[in-house]
Amino acid sequence: MMSATVCQPLPGAAPLSACRPGDVWHEAGAVHIDVRGLLPPEPLVRILELVEQAQAGDVIIVHHDREPRLLFPELVERGWGWTQEPAPSGEFRLALRREA
Amino acid sequence: MFSPDLAFGAEDRLLPPSVPFRFFGAAVILHVLAWFTLLVAPEPLTGFTGGGGAVLAALHLFTLGVLAMTAMGAGYQLLPMATIRPVRSVGWSRASFALFLPGVVLFTGGLEHRMSDVMLVGGTLASLGLAVFAALTFDNMRRTEQMPLVSRHVWGALAALLLTVLLGLLALFDLEYGFLPDHQAMAGAHLALAVFGFMGLLVAGFSTILIPMLALARAPEIRLGTQSLALALLALLLALGGTLGGHASVLALAALLGLAGAGLHVEMMRRLLKTRMRKVLGFAFLPIRSAWGFLLLSLALAILLPFDLLPGNGPGLVVVAAVLGWLVTFLFGVLQRILPFLASVHAAGPGGRPPLVSALAPEAPLKLHAAAHLLAVLALLLAMALSLEWLARAAAISGLLGALAFAVFAGTVWYRARACRRAATIAVPR
Numbered sequence: 001m002m003s004a005t006v007c008q009p010l011p012g013a014a015p016l017s018a019c020r021p022g023d024v025w026h027e028a029g030a031v032h033i034d035v036r037g038l039l040p041p042e043p044l045v046r047i048l049e050l051v052e053q054a055q056a057g058d059v060i061i062v063h064h065d066r067e068p069r070l071l072f073p074e075l076v077e078r079g080w081g082w083t084q085e086p087a088p089s090g091e092f093r094l095a096l097r098r099e100a
Numbered sequence: 101m102f103s104p105d106l107a108f109g110a111e112d113r114l115l116p117p118s119v120p121f122r123f124f125g126a127a128v129i130l131h132v133l134a135w136f137t138l139l140v141a142p143e144p145l146t147g148f149t150g151g152g153g154a155v156l157a158a159l160h161l162f163t164l165g166v167l168a169m170t171a172m173g174a175g176y177q178l179l180p181m182a183t184i185r186p187v188r189s190v191g192w193s194r195a196s197f198a199l200f201l202p203g204v205v206l207f208t209g210g211l212e213h214r215m216s217d218v219m220l221v222g223g224t225l226a227s228l229g230l231a232v233f234a235a236l237t238f239d240n241m242r243r244t245e246q247m248p249l250v251s252r253h254v255w256g257a258l259a260a261l262l263l264t265v266l267l268g269l270l271a272l273f274d275l276e277y278g279f280l281p282d283h284q285a286m287a288g289a290h291l292a293l294a295v296f297g298f299m300g301l302l303v304a305g306f307s308t309i310l311i312p313m314l315a316l317a318r319a320p321e322i323r324l325g326t327q328s329l330a331l332a333l334l335a336l337l338l339a340l341g342g343t344l345g346g347h348a349s350v351l352a353l354a355a356l357l358g359l360a361g362a363g364l365h366v367e368m369m370r371r372l373l374k375t376r377m378r379k380v381l382g383f384a385f386l387p388i389r390s391a392w393g394f395l396l397l398s399l400a401l402a403i404l405l406p407f408d409l410l411p412g413n414g415p416g417l418v419v420v421a422a423v424l425g426w427l428v429t430f431l432f433g434v435l436q437r438i439l440p441f442l443a444s445v446h447a448a449g450p451g452g453r454p455p456l457v458s459a460l461a462p463e464a465p466l467k468l469h470a471a472a473h474l475l476a477v478l479a480l481l482l483a484m485a486l487s488l489e490w491l492a493r494a495a496a497i498s499g500l501l502g503a504l505a506f507a508v509f510a511g512t513v514w515y516r517a518r519a520c521r522r523a524a525t526i527a528v529p530r
Contacts, residue, residue, distance in 0.1 A: 039247055040181050041313040048316055048377060066184070070313070073444040073454045081453065 022046055030059040036091070037065070044071055051080055051096065060096040061085065067092050115176055115186075117446035119193050121514070123173025124439060126201050128510045130165030131428075132503040134158050135476075137212065139496035145480075146487045149415050150287055152275070157212035159423070164204045164226060167299050167427050170435065172196060172233045177442065178306055179240050179254070182247040188239050192232055200229025216276045223272045227265045234258055249325040253305025256333055260297025263340075264290060282346070289343040295422050296358060297336050303430060304328070304365055311369055314384065314437050316377035324368040331361030348406035355402035362399055366392045383463070387433030387470055394425030394477070416484040424499075425477045432473065432506060436466050439510060443517035448524060455520040465509040472502030 021037035033050055035043035043064060048071075050060055062068070075082060079099050087093035138145060141154035148155040176193050180186050187193055206222025209215075241254055267290040274280040308320050335358035342350030369392065373381075398421035405414045440461035448454040476499035483492035 039319065040309055041316070042319060044313065045316050045318065045377060052377065069445050070181075070441075072448065073441060073457050074316075076444075076454055076456055077458070 024050065027061075030061045030095070032061045032063065034063040036063060043068060044074070047071060047096075048074055048078075051075070051078060054098065056098070058098070062094040062096060063087070064092045064094065065090065068094070115180075115190060115193065117442070119190060119197075120173040120177040120442065122194075122197055123169050123176075124435065125510065125514075126197075127166045127169040127173070128503075128507050130161050130169065130204065131432075132500065132507055134161035134166060135496055135500035135503045137161060137208075139493060139500055144489050145492035145496070146413055146416065146483055146489050149413065150284060152211055152214045154212045157208040159419070160208050160211060161204070162423055162428060163294055163299070164200075165208065167423075167431060168230065169200065169204070170431050171299065171302050172200065172229075174306060174434075174438075175233065175237060175302070178309060179237060182250045182309055183240055183244040184246050185240055185244060187236055189236065192236055196229045196232035196236070198229075199225050199232065203227070203229055219272060220276065223269060227269060230261060230265055234261055247309070249308045249320065249322050249329075250305045252326065252329055253301050253308070256329060257298050257301035257305065260293050260301060260336065264293040264298050267293065282344075285344050285346060289340055291419070292339045292343060293336065295419075295427065296332070296339070299427055301329070301332065303427060304332070307365075307369065310434055310438070311388075312372055314378075314434070315373055315381060317372045318375040320368045320372045324364055324371075328361045328364035328368065331357050331364065335361060342406075351406040352403050355399050355405070359396065359399035359403065362395050366396065382437075383466055383470065384433050384437040387429045387436075387473070390474060391426050391430035391433060394421050394429060398422035398426055410485075412485040412487045417481060420477065420480050420484055424480065429473065429477065432469065436461070436469075436506075436509065440513045440517075443513050447517040447520040455517070460513050460516045460520075462509060462512045465505040465512070468505040469502045469509065472498045472505060476502060 021035065022033075022042070024031065024033045026032070031050065031054070033047060035046055038046065047060075047062055047068070054060060072082070075096065080096055081099045082094045082096050085093040085095050135158075137154050137158040141158065143153050143155060145155060150156070176187055203222050203225030206218050207226050208222070210218030210220075210222055237254060237258060241251055241258075244251065267286055270280065271283060271286045271290055274283050274286065280286050308325060311317070312319055335354045338350055338354035338357065341347070342354055398418055401410060401414075401418045401421055404410050405418055408414065410417055440457045443460055444454040444457045447460070476495045479491055479495035479498060482488070483495055
């Protein structure tokens with residue numbers, strides 16, 4: 001079942017009224033980032049910033065508008081893996097996890 | 101893990117790897133040929149100020165065979181990223197290579213051996229290849245509002261390309277039929293448009309994506325980039341008028357405005373690098389930063405050139421600083437990062453993960469290339485200034501050594517990526 005995209009602020013952060021490009025929020029035990037609408041290389045930079053700040057066991061869900069093939073070598077260099085998740089039409093969704 | 105080929109609603113904007121890599125591979129090989137041609141040129145290098153022969157052939161191997169060739173491959177790979185639209189036709193991108201490569205080889209061969217028929221055929225083929233590239237780029241760029249900084253630079257580059265090809269063909273046919281009142285002025289205008297117009301604007305535009313991508317930095321400031329571009333375009337117009345009209349002060353003003361524009365571009369790059377995530381930039385940024393220095397140097401020299409204030413071979417100094425010091429240095433600085441990066445992206449088999457970029461890229465040949473190439477450029481500049489022919493030849497040896505080292509690097513990347521791809525394909529059960 002596809003999860004609804006609901007923007008909720010991270011603890012301690014200012015409330016978010018709607019999803020905007022670059023928004024980061026916490027939902028269903030994962031950190032979400034929406035990079036749709038951002039121009040290159042912002043999506044790559046924003047996602048990797050989140051990866052670098054991630055804690056052990058964190059799962060990052062990326063909401064993208066295209067397959068970020070240039071992201072994958074960067075994830076491999078950092079020891080992260082990814083799986084594609086079901087998403088509504090027009091969205092490409094990835095789940096990122098640090099590999100053991 | 102889902103295969104990248106089973107994306108839901110996502111369109112793959114990366115071309116098949118054979119398209120950009122054929123351009124990059126040809127550029128690497130022609131780079132070796134260019135330095136070799138300089139080394140064995142029968143006419144003096146330090147005394148060259150134009151005219152057919154090996155030195156002019158080598159110059160066109162650098163500009164067409166290395167710079168334009170790489171620009172075409174990089175353009176086909178990068179523009180879809182910038183415009184979020186794929187290249188309309190993979191077949192036509194391959195056709196542009198099929199026209200351009202033999203065109204360059206024939207044209208430069210004809211130049212070297214002063215065979216006008218061969219030059220005409222080669223020049224026409226190369227122009228057709230560039231025309232196809234321009235048409236595909238135009239088609240990709242139109243109706244897009246994405247990446248305004250890249251778009252504006254590419255539009256400027258396309259306009260400069262059109263004029264460059266036109267002036268180049270006029271100069272070429274003039275060699276055969278002799279109808280131009282001032283062949284030297286036409287050749288000078290062609291050179292300025294090619295180097296600072298087509299190649300320069302393309303490099304500047306692509307830098308606004310490439311440098312942030314390589315350094316993992318924020319996008320550059322649009323205001324600075326637009327101001328830089330405006331100055332560059334004004335400078336080019338003045339350079340065109342000053343060269344064709346023979347006005348030294350107009351030429352000097354053009355170079356001054358160009359220097360101001362280049363200064364803004366370098367400042368824009370400096371500011372975006374301050375925002376970078378990748379704290380250790382690695383070896384690639386040594387040639388990239390050096391190239392920016394040579395860009396400023398070439399324009400500073402160009403201010404003095406119209407008044408004969410430069411020592412030794414003034415035009416040669418400007419050309420070496422601009423073509424070899426700035427453009428070729430920058431290009432190979434970028435290539436040494438994007439070649440293994442793109443190879444890694446494409447080496448992932450179905451459902452597989454890409455190999456480590458660092459595992460594909462051998463460091464030793466890169467270090468040798470960087471040292472040998474920078475030494476070659478500096479030595480050639482000194483040789484031009486002091487009219488030391490032996491130093492110019494020594495510089496060519498160093499340049500050739502660097503080019504061969506880079507060819508070893510590129511070949512190793514290709515070989516390792518191919519091995520990874522084969523291993524990944526074998527591992528997937530059918």
